[in-house]
Amino acid sequence: MYSGDNIVDAAASIDTQTGGPIVSITLDAAGARINQRVTGKNIGKRMAVLYIETRSKIKTDAQGRPQKGPQGRTLRTSQRIEEVITAPVIRDQLGKRFQIEGLDSVTEGQDLALMLRAGSLAAPVEIIEERTVGPSLGQANISQGFRSVVIGFGLVLIFMFIYYRTFGLFANVALALNLVLMVAVLSVFQATLTLPGVAGIVLTVGMAVDANVLIFERIREELGNGNSPQASIHMGYNRALSTIVDANITTLIAALVLFNFGTGPIKGFAITLSIGIVTSMFTAIMLTRGLVNLFYGGRRVEKLAI
Structure with a gap:
C-alpha cells in the first residue's frame, strides 16, 4: 500500500x-x-x-x-x-x-x-568495516590521555626552568596550581572527564605557558631598554596584560560556542577548555605576579634571573 x-x-x-x-x-x-x-x-x-x-x-x-x-x-x-x-x-x-x-x-x-x-532509508546500509571493541579499550585510551598530559607537563616544566631560570620556576609553580584548580572545579561540578576533556586540559597547559612567556619576554624587552629590574617587572606585567586578556577572551568565546552547539564529546572539550582559560588567567597573572613580588619586592635588585 x-x-x-x-x-x-x-x-x-x-x-x-x-x-x-x-x-x-x-x-x-x-x-x-x-x-x-x-x-x-x-x-x-x-x-x-x-x-x-x-x-x-x-x-x-x-x-x-x-x-x-x-x-x-x-x-x-x-x-x-x-x-x-x-x-x-x-x-x-x-x-x-x-x-x-x-x-x-x-x-x-x-x-x-x-x-x-x-520511516525508511533511501539506500541500504552497507557494512564497510566491522570491529569488536572490548571494555578495556576506553580505560586504555584514558590512561594514554593522562600519560600524554604528564609527559607534556613535564617537558613544559623543564623548558620553562632552563629558559627562564627563576622566573621559569615561578611559572612552573603557577602551572601546577592551574592543574589543581582545574581538577578541583571539575570535581565540584561532578563533571565526567573524557578524552576530549583531557585534550582540553593539554591545550590549557599550553595556553597558560603562552601567557607566562608573553610576560617574561616583555620583562626582558624592558630590561633591554635600560629600565631597572623593578620597573621592568611592573611594566612587563602591565603591558602584556591586554594581549593576554584579548587572546583568552576570544578563545573563551569559541569554547562557549562549542558548548552551545556541540554534542557530548565536544561539550566535554568546551567545558575543560573554558575552566582552564579562567584558571590559567588567574595563575598566570595573579599567582606569578605574587611570587615575583614576594621574591623581588622590598629589596634592591641589580639583575633579574630571567
Missing part, C-alpha cells in the same frame, strides 16, 4: 475506553488517499505491517572463504529480508488518521510506534 515515507507520526498510548495499548498513526496526503481506497475495499481483512531490510552479505567460495574483488575488497551481495510486525484486522474505511488496537503490551505499542516513525 504505502511505505514509511508516508507516515507523518506514530504514537503509543492507552485507549481510554478499553484500557488497552494502541498506536495512533498519522499519514500524509498521498498515504491517506491510498489508505482510504485500499481499506474501503478490504474491510474485515487483515492489513500487514511489514519490516523490510536489505542486508549486506559477504560472498564466499565453495570452501566458505570470502571472495575478493579486483582491488582486494571483499565482495558482498544484498539480501532482502521481510518480517511481519503486526497484522491487524481492518474494521472500517481508514483515512489520514487511524489506530492499531489489540496489542499485547504497552512495550509492544512503543516498539511498533518507534519503528513506524523511523
